[in-house]
Amino acid sequence: MAPGYKVFFSELDNPQHYAELKESIKAGKITDAKETVSERSKLLYPEYLVSATPADSNAYNNQTNPDGAKNDKGHLGDPEFKSLFNKDHKKFDLSPNLGTEIDGIQLSELDDQGKNDLALFLETRGLAIFRNQDFRDKGPEFAVNFGKYFGPLHIHPVAYSTEKHPELFVTFRKAGDGSRYNEQFRHTTSTIAWHSDVSFEEYPSSFSIFVALEAPESGGDTLFLDGREAYKRLSAPMQKFLEGLTVIHSNYGQNKFAALRNQVARIKADYFTEHPLVRTHPVTGEKSLFFSRLFVQKVKGLKQTESDAILNFLEDHVNNNPEIQVRAAHKGTDSRSVILWDNRILMHSHCNDFLQHETTARHHFRVTCIGEKPYLDNSESSSNEKPQAY
Ligand SMILES: [Fe+2]
Numbered sequence: 001m002a003p004g005y006k007v008f009f010s011e012l013d014n015p016q017h018y019a020e021l022k023e024s025i026k027a028g029k030i031t032d033a034k035e036t037v038s039e040r041s042k043l044l045y046p047e048y049l050v051s052a053t054p055a056d057s058n059a060y061n062n063q064t065n066p067d068g069a070k071n072d073k074g075h076l077g078d079p080e081f082k083s084l085f086n087k088d089h090k091k092f093d094l095s096p097n098l099g100t101e102i103d104g105i106q107l108s109e110l111d112d113q114g115k116n117d118l119a120l121f122l123e124t125r126g127l128a129i130f131r132n133q134d135f136r137d138k139g140p141e142f143a144v145n146f147g148k149y150f151g152p153l154h155i156h157p158v159a160y161s162t163e164k165h166p167e168l169f170v171t172f173r174k175a176g177d178g179s180r181y182n183e184q185f186r187h188t189t190s191t192i193a194w195h196s197d198v199s200f201e202e203y204p205s206s207f208s209i210f211v212a213l214e215a216p217e218s219g220g221d222t223l224f225l226d227g228r229e230a231y232k233r234l235s236a237p238m239q240k241f242l243e244g245l246t247v248i249h250s251n252y253g254q255n256k257f258a259a260l261r262n263q264v265a266r267i268k269a270d271y272f273t274e275h276p277l278v279r280t281h282p283v284t285g286e287k288s289l290f291f292s293r294l295f296v297q298k299v300k301g302l303k304q305t306e307s308d309a310i311l312n313f314l315e316d317h318v319n320n321n322p323e324i325q326v327r328a329a330h331k332g333t334d335s336r337s338v339i340l341w342d343n344r345i346l347m348h349s350h351c352n353d354f355l356q357h358e359t360t361a362r363h364h365f366r367v368t369c370i371g372e373k374p375y376l377d378n379s380e381s382s383s384n385e386k387p388q389a390y
Pocket of ligand 1: 195196197348
């Protein structure tokens with residue numbers, strides 16, 4: 001029989017593995033909440049360091065955006081992006097389909113029409129990497145207000161955030177001396193975890209804005225894959241079959257791991273949320289494979305072996321296809337990079353390729369905009385409606 005589909009973090013249900021992990025955290029081999037606070041004095045941007053005890057532990061509420069599809073700023077964007085690219089700049093496409101690197105535009109100076117164009121640009125190219133930004137020096141308040149232009153901001157149920165701004169999701173790994181490599185790969189050969197941000201929510205993210213505060217010169221890239229192209233590559237009968245499926249996403253494992261690491265917890269609840277496996281973009285009408293591997297548990301209504309077979313096929317389909325993937329390099333602290341993407345059409349993953357080396361800290365914050373409730377629109381106006389000829 002084919003191997004089962006491995007749900008992320010399911011190893012924590014194994015008491016021996018759980019006990020080993022607890023021991024590693026106690027021994028300081030894995031980052032925990034206490035460590036992130038104790039590193040404060042060494043950081044370039046301590047105001048963005050996490051708080052172990054959030055100012056408002058009840059900040060997390062049921063976060064929705066019922067008119068998200070209608071109110072998406074991309075509807076107001078100019079397809080020629082004239083207010084985004086209105087002066088000298090350099091632009092480089094990472095691939096013809098996906099991702100663009102831009103230098104010479106200052107995000108903090110965009111007016112409303114520039115931001116509308118930015119939304120549409122992300123919805124078209126999926127990913128934009130802006131270099132030499134002053135974003136991180138404008139302060140947390142600026143970041144929050146910038147993000148709010150695109151929709152309500154998500155407050156993560158368990159992830160680290162700054163003390164006064166729970167909307168700022170912080171990722172932090174202290175400066176490395178190479179000693180954590182063995183621990184990270186003790187039980188696995190890869191830590192790649194493709195996902196769409198907070199897809200376990202009923203209203204998951206539209207845009208993520210990921211701001212580098214400190215980054216290694218090389219390594220620790222963010223990897224991206226194109227859900228639109230992942231959908232298009234499939235045969236018409238397979239597309240049709242997948243369009244009929246609903247998938248269950250959950251934060252169950254993430255919550256369990258967070259508790260083990262003494263992360264802040266604004267909620268105790270585990271969500272099991274249903275989303276269509278193929279979703280339609282509210283602005284472009286494009287269909288995309290919404291396979292958020294990190295949070296996907298099961299296909300609703302299928303028997304376990306059927307669900308395992310489909311999900312394993314999809315994992316192989318996206319994992320083993322560099323033709324639909326690009327990587328965004330942060331390129332060190334001095335690159336002052338801000339990376340933005342559209343979670344409705346892209347999946348992404350961290351890349352732990354630097355742990356065996358001596359590096360600077362890796363410290364970022366993310367502003368996460370809440371999008372619409374995912375839906376599939378098979379009406380005539382949907383742009384991918386016509387089956388492809390294979
Ligand atoms: Fe993410």
